[in-house]
Each structure stands twice: as C-alpha cells, then as structure tokens.
Amino acid sequence: MARQYREDMKEPKPKSVKLAALQPASKPRMSKATAKPRKPKSAYSTEEVEEIFRRFSVQRPEPKGELNYVNPFTLVVAVALSAQATDVGVNKATKALFAIADTPEKMLALGEDAVREHIRTIGLYRNKAKNVIALSRMLVEDFDGEVPRDRDELVKLPGVGRKTANVVLSMAFGQATIAVDTHIFRIANRIGLAPGKTPDQVEDHLVRVIPNHYLYHAHHWLILHGRYTCKARRPECEHCIIADLCKAAEKTNTIPAPLVALPPQVF
Structure with a gap:
C-alpha cells in the first residue's frame, strides 16, 4: 500500500511535444501580386x-519658363497648347490670339473656329482648339472666370493634366x-x-x-x-x-x- 502511494505521488512524465510547435509562427509570405514594390x-x-x-x-x-503669357488664364491656355509642341511654336501662335482674347469670356466670344485658325501651326490644333473653348466655358460657368489655385480643381479643366496644373500653380501662383x-x-x-x-x-x-x-x-x-x-x-x-x-x-x-x-x- 505504501509502495502504491509513493508511485502515485511521483510527477507524471510530460508528454512529448514536437519542436516545431514550440517555434513562433512564421508570417505568411506575401505574393508578388500583393507585395509593395520598392521605391x-x-x-x-x-x-x-x-x-x-x-x-x-x-x-x-x-x-x-519660356512660354509667353499675360495672366493665369493665358498661362493655362499656353501650357495646354504646349503638349507635343515647342514653346517657340506656341509663342508664335498665341501672340495674336492673346492680343484679342486674354480672358475666358473673350475666348468664348471668339469661338472655336477662330481659335483653330490662330493655332493651326501647332500639333493637334483641332482638338486643342476644342479644349481651349471648353476650358474657357468651364471657367466662366463654374469658377466665375477665375483660374483656380487648387490642383484638384485645375485638372478638372478640359485639356489640363497634372503637369499643366503644376506649371500654373508654380508660375502663376508661386507654389x-x-x-x-x-x-x-x-x-x-x-x-x-x-x-x-x-x-x-x-x-x-x-x-x-x-x-x-x-x-x-x-x-x-x-x-x-x-x-x-x-x-x-x-x-x-x-x-x-x-x-x-x-x-x-x-x-x-x-x-x-x-x-x-x-x-x-x-x-
């Protein structure tokens, strides 16, 4: 009986535990599709x-900058026209245009056909003439004829992308x-x-x-x-x-x- 008691009091042997179970869980590897590319x-x-x-x-x-302009509006137009064109070519085309249409209201009054004739020496002039009239109309209708000082607002204008917006913010507004x-x-x-x-x-x-x-x-x-x-x-x-x-x-x-x-x- 005493022997049995001593046997019962002995500490039980721990069960074997696999070594892998004791290791910290490894983080799942990110797939190439989800991994963030290194900058x-x-x-x-x-x-x-x-x-x-x-x-x-x-x-x-x-x-x-080497584009000629007289105010923020003419700068927007000049930079938009400079896509796939040289600054020298844009300056030649806009000299007479800006002399008679230096505000969005005057540009709208001039009309797309006349704008097209002024800039016909510039590449993609037909589509650019449409954009000049469209952005002029948006400035008049949505911005009281004033060029916005905010990039998100500028890129809403037809023919104005991020590059054009950044040029305008820098050259016209000192940003x-x-x-x-x-x-x-x-x-x-x-x-x-x-x-x-x-x-x-x-x-x-x-x-x-x-x-x-x-x-x-x-x-x-x-x-x-x-x-x-x-x-x-x-x-x-x-x-x-x-x-x-x-x-x-x-x-x-x-x-x-x-x-x-x-x-x-x-x-």
Missing part, C-alpha cells in the same frame, strides 16, 4: 543633391511644384537623381530628394538643363556644370564647366 533610390547622397542644386542656383539665379515634362523625366532617370517609371513617380521622388529651399525653382532648372545641356540625343557633357557629380552611364566628361551666372533669359 527606387536616388543615386546621390543628400550632400550631392544639395551641391547639384546650389550650382544650378548660381548658374541661373532666377530661372523662368513650389514639380511639373514633370519630357526633359525632367529624362534627366531624373538618366542621371539617377529621381528614378521612376511614370511622371507621377518621378514627381514624387523629386519632391522627396530636392532640398526645400531649392524646390520652387527646381522645375525650371531641370527643364533648362535638359533643353540646353543634357539633351536627349547627345548630352553636351563638356558644357555641364555638374559633370563631376553626374552618375549617368553615358556621360562623356568628368570635368565640370565653369560655374558662372548666365545672362538673364530673353524671350
């Missing part, structure tokens, strides 16, 4: 980006925006400053990497650099003020051009 990184350090835009600021202290055109898209990817597969991605990336104190003029600095130096067919690296910093694979020169202020722009 591409700039090829430049914060200090290098600061130096790039410092040099741009010395070369062009007050950069300006720090980045309007990604073909020049900026090319440069951001070519030199690795702000890689992106779409203009929106490049815009978001540029806003994140450009120092705030340079952001207002950055749009024009990059456009002018792409238009006159970092050209599409053959970059003129020998004239580039950031040649030593540039990390483009196709660059042909590592010695920066002299850093001097250029003469004021004349249109």
